[in-house]
Amino acid sequence: AQLHELAVRAGLQYFGTALREGALNSDAQFAAILRDTREFGQIVPENGQKWESTQPSRGQFTYSQGDITANEAKRNSQFLRCHTLVWHSQLPSWVASGSWTRATLTSVIDTHMANVMGHYKGVCGHWDVVNEAINDDGTWRDSVFYRVFGTDYLPLSFELAKKHDPETKLYYNDYNLEYNQAKTDRAVEIVRIIQAAGAPIDGVGFQGHLIVGSTPSRANLATTLRRFTSLGVDVAYTELDIRHSSLPASSAAQVTQGNDFANVVGSCLDVPRCVGVTVWSFTDKYSWVPSTFNGAGDALIYDSQFRKKAAWTSISSVLAAK
Numbered sequence: 001a002q003l004h005e006l007a008v009r010a011g012l013q014y015f016g017t018a019l020r021e022g023a024l025n026s027d028a029q030f031a032a033i034l035r036d037t038r039e040f041g042q043i044v045p046e047n048g049q050k051w052e053s054t055q056p057s058r059g060q061f062t063y064s065q066g067d068i069t070a071n072e073a074k075r076n077s078q079f080l081r082c083h084t085l086v087w088h089s090q091l092p093s094w095v096a097s098g099s100w101t102r103a104t105l106t107s108v109i110d111t112h113m114a115n116v117m118g119h120y121k122g123v124c125g126h127w128d129v130v131n132e133a134i135n136d137d138g139t140w141r142d143s144v145f146y147r148v149f150g151t152d153y154l155p156l157s158f159e160l161a162k163k164h165d166p167e168t169k170l171y172y173n174d175y176n177l178e179y180n181q182a183k184t185d186r187a188v189e190i191v192r193i194i195q196a197a198g199a200p201i202d203g204v205g206f207q208g209h210l211i212v213g214s215t216p217s218r219a220n221l222a223t224t225l226r227r228f229t230s231l232g233v234d235v236a237y238t239e240l241d242i243r244h245s246s247l248p249a250s251s252a253a254q255v256t257q258g259n260d261f262a263n264v265v266g267s268c269l270d271v272p273r274c275v276g277v278t279v280w281s282f283t284d285k286y287s288w289v290p291s292t293f294n295g296a297g298d299a300l301i302y303d304s305q306f307r308k309k310a311a312w313t314s315i316s317s318v319l320a321a322k
């Protein structure tokens with residue numbers, strides 16, 4: 001059996017992957033595996049729905065990149081996660097460097113959501129509303145949003161998102177929450193701030209950009225997930241990849257990588273409100289990792305020639321064992 005089939009049998013809603021927009025039409029092997037709905041029951045655009053793609057200049061909305069994944073989800077009947085609305089990165093300079101008041105920036109966010117969420121209304125099962133609002137040391141990330149609103153942009157963004165698509169599930173999404181340190185404490189505070197303001201939040205996305213040999217245990221990961229589900233929100237692993245720090249990876253390192261993947265997926269199985277797991281692309285041929293972490297890579301579950309790795313087998317085993 002394949003990963004999405006096994007995940008559903010084990011009680012998750014989906015096993016999914018990010019879609020690298022440029023690969024779909026240029027690489028038949030990539031497309032064939034992506035379209036195997038026994039393997040992937042959910043997809044998410046790697047870049048196509050981000051602000052720089054959807055509203056590169058003010059008032060000019062373009063969906064050619066975002067629609068690649070949305071059309072694919074429809075074609076294959078795959079669940080669609082949508083990514084992302086309010087984020088400091090891949091944010092066009094007209095927003096990032098504008099001089100805004102609360103009123104004018106509210107209007108900019110409102111207009112962006114009205115158009116983008118409106119375009120994808122009824123299509124997105126989840127939306128990442130706010131992405132990466134916290135630094136790794138737990139302090140608030142400096143962004144145009146934080147500079148103008150302080151933390152008020154958090155509830156404001158979720159309220160506006162609810163207005164524009166009342167049906168989708170609204171997520172806060174971030175990385176390095178898995179270690180249960182200062183950054184995780186702050187993410188818990190984000191959920192509390194949003195809830196205290198009376199604004200809606202449905203889930204927290206654990207991106208899961210992890211490192212072979214430094215991934216927390218299954219029990220510790222589950223404990224961290226429960227800090228959020230006890231607040232009444234769902235959790236999901238939304239961008240999972242586990243990179244080798246140096247290449248080529250030894251066969252022992254491949255086994256460790258497999259165990260690390262199994263611990264992450266296993267922790268989701270252990271927490272009833274952990275709804276699913278998404279890998280951030282599935283093949284080492286297409287991964288953001290090597291261009292960001294010099295010398296690191298091979299972070300995914302198929303190798304660059306589309307052969308299943310030890311990590312694939314470990315995930316299938318932990319799902320089958322549930």
Ligand code: G3I
Nearest residue numbers: 022046047083084089090131175207209239280287288292
């Ligand atoms: O599409 C152009 C291509 O035409 C050009 O030739 C090439 C040359 O550099 O660049 C291509 O665009 C790149 C794009 O990825 C598509 O591959 C951008 O330069 C590059 O900046 C962009 O990186 C993306 C990154 O977000 C940007 O912040 C990664 O693909 C994407 O995987 C990554 O995803 C983020 C999540 O959205 C949020 N969480 C962290 C995660 C990893 O950084």
